[in-house]
Amino acid sequence: MTTIQGVRLDEGERAAPTLPRDILTEELVFNMGPQHPSTHGVLRVVLRTDGEVVREAQPLIGNLHRCCEKILESLTYVQGLPYVDRMDYLGALNMEMGLVLSVEKAAAVEVPKRAQYLRVILCEINRVISHLFAAGQFGLDMGAFTPFLYMFREREEGLTLLNEVTGGRLLYHYIRYGGVTRDVSDDWKRKCIAWCDQVAAHMDEYNNLLTYNHIFLNRTVGVAIIDRETALRYGATGPILRAAGVPRDLRKDMPYSCYEDFDFKVPVGPHDKGVVGDSWNRHRQRLLEIEESLKIIRQAITKLPAGDVSNPKVTRGWKAPEGEAYVASEAPRGEISCYFVSDGGKAPYRARMRGPSFYNISLLSETSRGLLIGDLIALMGSIDITLGECDR
Amino acid sequence: MKALALWVNRVWMGLKTTWIGLTITVPYIFRRPYTLQYPEEVPEIPPTERGLHVFEIDKCIACDQCAKICPVDCITIEAEGKGKTARIRTFEIDYSKCLFCALCCEPCPTECIHMGPQFDLVGYTRDEVIIDYADRENPRCFSEGEKIPYEIAPFARK
Amino acid sequence: MILAEATPLSHHLATWLAGLLGMQPNWLFSAVGALLVATVILLIVVTPVGLGGVYLERKLAGRMQNRRGPNRVGPYGLLQAVADGVKLLAKEDILQRGADSPLFRFAPYLVFLAAFAGFVVLPFAPGVIAADLDVGLFYFLALIALETVGIVMAGWSSNNKWSLLGAMREVAQVVSYELPLGLAAMCPALAAGSLSLVAITDYQAGPIWNWLLIRHGYWAIAMVPAFLLFYTAGLAAAKRAPFDLPEAESELTAGFHTEYSGMRFGMFFLPEYAMMLSLSAVASALFLGGYHDPLGLSAPGGAFEGAWWWGFLWFFLKTTFLFLSQIVLRWTLPRIRIDQVMYLCYKVLLPIGMGCLVLSAALRLLG
Numbered sequence: 001m002t003t004i005q006g007v008r009l010d011e012g013e014r015a016a017p018t019l020p021r022d023i024l025t026e027e028l029v030f031n032m033g034p035q036h037p038s039t040h041g042v043l044r045v046v047l048r049t050d051g052e053v054v055r056e057a058q059p060l061i062g063n064l065h066r067c068c069e070k071i072l073e074s075l076t077y078v079q080g081l082p083y084v085d086r087m088d089y090l091g092a093l094n095m096e097m098g099l100v101l102s103v104e105k106a107a108a109v110e111v112p113k114r115a116q117y118l119r120v121i122l123c124e125i126n127r128v129i130s131h132l133f134a135a136g137q138f139g140l141d142m143g144a145f146t147p148f149l150y151m152f153r154e155r156e157e158g159l160t161l162l163n164e165v166t167g168g169r170l171l172y173h174y175i176r177y178g179g180v181t182r183d184v185s186d187d188w189k190r191k192c193i194a195w196c197d198q199v200a201a202h203m204d205e206y207n208n209l210l211t212y213n214h215i216f217l218n219r220t221v222g223v224a225i226i227d228r229e230t231a232l233r234y235g236a237t238g239p240i241l242r243a244a245g246v247p248r249d250l251r252k253d254m255p256y257s258c259y260e261d262f263d264f265k266v267p268v269g270p271h272d273k274g275v276v277g278d279s280w281n282r283h284r285q286r287l288l289e290i291e292e293s294l295k296i297i298r299q300a301i302t303k304l305p306a307g308d309v310s311n312p313k314v315t316r317g318w319k320a321p322e323g324e325a326y327v328a329s330e331a332p333r334g335e336i337s338c339y340f341v342s343d344g345g346k347a348p349y350r351a352r353m354r355g356p357s358f359y360n361i362s363l364l365s366e367t368s369r370g371l372l373i374g375d376l377i378a379l380m381g382s383i384d385i386t387l388g389e390c391d392r
Numbered sequence: 393m394k395a396l397a398l399w400v401n402r403v404w405m406g407l408k409t410t411w412i413g414l415t416i417t418v419p420y421i422f423r424r425p426y427t428l429q430y431p432e433e434v435p436e437i438p439p440t441e442r443g444l445h446v447f448e449i450d451k452c453i454a455c456d457q458c459a460k461i462c463p464v465d466c467i468t469i470e471a472e473g474k475g476k477t478a479r480i481r482t483f484e485i486d487y488s489k490c491l492f493c494a495l496c497c498e499p500c501p502t503e504c505i506h507m508g509p510q511f512d513l514v515g516y517t518r519d520e521v522i523i524d525y526a527d528r529e530n531p532r533c534f535s536e537g538e539k540i541p542y543e544i545a546p547f548a549r550k
Numbered sequence: 551m552i553l554a555e556a557t558p559l560s561h562h563l564a565t566w567l568a569g570l571l572g573m574q575p576n577w578l579f580s581a582v583g584a585l586l587v588a589t590v591i592l593l594i595v596v597t598p599v600g601l602g603g604v605y606l607e608r609k610l611a612g613r614m615q616n617r618r619g620p621n622r623v624g625p626y627g628l629l630q631a632v633a634d635g636v637k638l639l640a641k642e643d644i645l646q647r648g649a650d651s652p653l654f655r656f657a658p659y660l661v662f663l664a665a666f667a668g669f670v671v672l673p674f675a676p677g678v679i680a681a682d683l684d685v686g687l688f689y690f691l692a693l694i695a696l697e698t699v700g701i702v703m704a705g706w707s708s709n710n711k712w713s714l715l716g717a718m719r720e721v722a723q724v725v726s727y728e729l730p731l732g733l734a735a736m737c738p739a740l741a742a743g744s745l746s747l748v749a750i751t752d753y754q755a756g757p758i759w760n761w762l763l764i765r766h767g768y769w770a771i772a773m774v775p776a777f778l779l780f781y782t783a784g785l786a787a788a789k790r791a792p793f794d795l796p797e798a799e800s801e802l803t804a805g806f807h808t809e810y811s812g813m814r815f816g817m818f819f820l821p822e823y824a825m826m827l828s829l830s831a832v833a834s835a836l837f838l839g840g841y842h843d844p845l846g847l848s849a850p851g852g853a854f855e856g857a858w859w860w861g862f863l864w865f866f867l868k869t870t871f872l873f874l875s876q877i878v879l880r881w882t883l884p885r886i887r888i889d890q891v892m893y894l895c896y897k898v899l900l901p902i903g904m905g906c907l908v909l910s911a912a913l914r915l916l917g
């Protein structure tokens with residue numbers, strides 16, 4: 001703890017403008033309450049600021065806790081699946097993958113190859129629309145209202161595609177133990193590739209309007225730097241970690257569901273502007289990941305093998321045999337995994353879901369020291385949390 | 393001097409990126425909007441859509457499979473008798489609880505319950521969102537011989 | 551009397567009123583006449599500003615965002631602003647228990663006053679002006695300073711830390727940006743040799759190359775930066791994006807007017823459009839020739855000399871163009887952070903403003 005001119009600074013605090021002792025002011029305690037335009041969901045942040053400079057920001061989560069894991073223990077396997085959709089409602093298929101992969105590994109259930117490819121296609125479409133939402137929301141927090149709506153236009157087409165296959169636009173209930181529910185038609189495949197082309201064509205628009213805009217660059221370059229050590233220490237995963245320079249992507253490092261068959265790059269920060277791990281890099285990271293996901297979708301559609309889409313051995317009353325497994329997969333916001341324990345009963349004994357936003361939000365208190373309130377908004381927007389998977 | 397060059401560059405970049413942004417957004421003023429004028433123009437609903445249920449009352453045998461599998465217990469069935477001679481008195485689905493997961497459609501042995509294309513249901517009280525499909529005046533309750541007017545995709549059987 | 555000589559219109563009104571009552575026009579009648587003119591102009595002005603501004607903003611915003619904008623209320627949504635006004639009037643008037651009630655109630659009126667009082671010096675057409683003050687430009691700039699008092703009152707009396715933060719930001723921003731605004735406004739005043747808006751406008755009488763922006767070609771090196779400076783500083787003074795941090799929707803919910811509901815909020819809402827409009831009007835009067843057309847027909851000796859409808863048409867076109875450009879900029883650009891706003895003011899715009907002033911003085915001296 002150092003003392004400069006009578007004002008105590010905690011270790012690591014960015015040297016905010018210091019005041020001589022006789023005009024030292026009081027600190028304000030703000031409540032960025034559960035209802036706030038830029039907390040992404042019902043997140044409550046208690047701020048202690050010295051004017052505009054944040055001295056401490058404490059996130060208080062739990063407003064969206066719905067006892068998901070306990071409910072999973074009381075419902076049968078088939079009944080419990082709709083609940084994991086609702087964890088990260090913006091990337092619901094990836095949440096389903098989180099649970100289903102662990103259960104399938106514990107029960108040694110075989111999944112036909114066509115079903116695996118379909119899972120990949122739809123999870124990547126879901127990743128694209130989730131990143132479009134996150135990037136647009138970040139622009140909205142920064143005050144750029146228009147790119148949000150342009151991205152929603154692309155998102156709308158993606159949601160229509162998912163609707164045609166799964167029946168839902170936001171919550172899909174598509175991935176089941178042993179496969180998926182429905183097959184796709186050739187018409188759908190054609191539409192999907194057309195959509196990929198459309199999104200790729202509009203990326204220029206987003207970049208010119210938002211990403212390389214001088215005001216946006218000023219707002220986000222060098223702001224709220226989450227460097228490699230901090231990210232690793234807090235267990236942050238996903239675009240935050242990759243923008244901080246750590247080349248970790250579970251689709252490459254621990255491939256699941258035939259991801260090893262596809263050729264795609266993993267974008268890693270630093271990107272062309274800004275410092276590694278700053279807000280701009282996280283934003284750019286998401287846009288680059290959209291482009292990579294489009295590549296995966298195109299490859300998967302062209303290489304889609306014939307076959308079943310579900311395992312006929314997994315019936316409605318199916319119970320997993322005794323066992324446990326932990327499989328992690330890559331959700332849009334980070335690493336989603338489930339530690340699944342079964343004792344042979346009709347319901348899981350324990351299905352502990354690890355939602356990435358819970359660990360990502362813990363970065364808030366350390367990284368926000370010394371930021372201005374505007375920068376705090378940039379930090380929260382670029383971390384991109386969804387309270388559903390944070391609180392479950 | 394270097395600081396001056398940096399300053400001039402910043403001012404220039406500010407103006408230039410503003411201009412680029414304007415060239416993107418202003419042409420949109422003259423383009424056709426992307427939105428649909430709901431409720432006059434309705435989006436195209438695919439047959440797989442999991443909307444409000446569609447019930448073919450004469451096929452139902454009151455086996456209670458749909459009510460048992462529902463994760464949130466939103467289906468209430470009251471019937472007299474079982475099997476082909478069952479007479480359904482009430483078949484209520486409480487949409488304030490319904491997850492729209494379509495699990496009720498899977499176990500039905502006679503394939504009498506489906507999920508249809510209607511996605512909007514509003515009411516001023518909680519009672520208004522409980523729909524009784526045994527009421528034959530319900531537009532989504534179909535009797536023997538009545539053809540369902542919209543296309544409903546067959547559900548993947550497990 | 552000074553009042554009577556300043557405005558021919560109010561003088562006519564005063565003598566008519568006096569004649570009605572069979573008395574000599576004295577200072578009382580002049581005062582009443584001036585007040586009536588100001589009120590009528592305000593009424594004629596507030597309604598279009600309120601209705602037109604709100605409607606145009608929402609419609610343009612919608613179109614830019616690839617959607618429609620309001621189109622349900624009235625044909626093409628033209629009555630949307632009326633519906634908004636009715637909604638605001640019908641809302642519950644919430645007065646917080648902890649709020650400083652007199653200040654809380656008075657603040658919107660002060661802001662409203664400051665914004666709309668600027669309209670009395672705007673030259674709408676040749677001879678159509680509420681008060682042709684000799685120091686019209688100075689009066690206009692001073693009113694912007696008055697607005698900040700109202701906003702700080704609103705932010706403080708709301709008993710809400712977020713409102714206070716928004717008010718503090720706003721004060722810092724607007725008061726700082728008055729400097730480049732004033733400097734930029736001084737350049738045309740230097741060129742024309744007067745602070746009166748009518749005099750500056752009439753200095754630009756003639757075809758388009760008489761307009762101060764590109765006067766004789768060589769004036770452009772001083773006037774084009776000055777115009778951009780005035781426009782940018784005007785955006786900041788009107789708290790429009792990209793300088794809308796005081797009412798940053800994503801950060802402070804609504805900034806200094808978070809706690810205001812119903813028509814009290816309307817009293818903040820209208821002055822925003824009024825400021826936009828009056829700044830556009832003053833910019834067009836200072837740099838773009840005001841009510842003169844580009845062909846020079848309203849200049850002395852031209853075909854439409856003194857024709858008020860011709861002048862008003864051109865004034866309207868120029869002001870609307872600048873108004874629409876402000877709306878378009880809002881929906882294109884992100885928001886600038888408050889310390890960057892300060893940087894922009896003191897380290898970018900102020901030096902440019904001083905440079906323009908020096909250049910204008912030099913150009914004036916050289917002829």
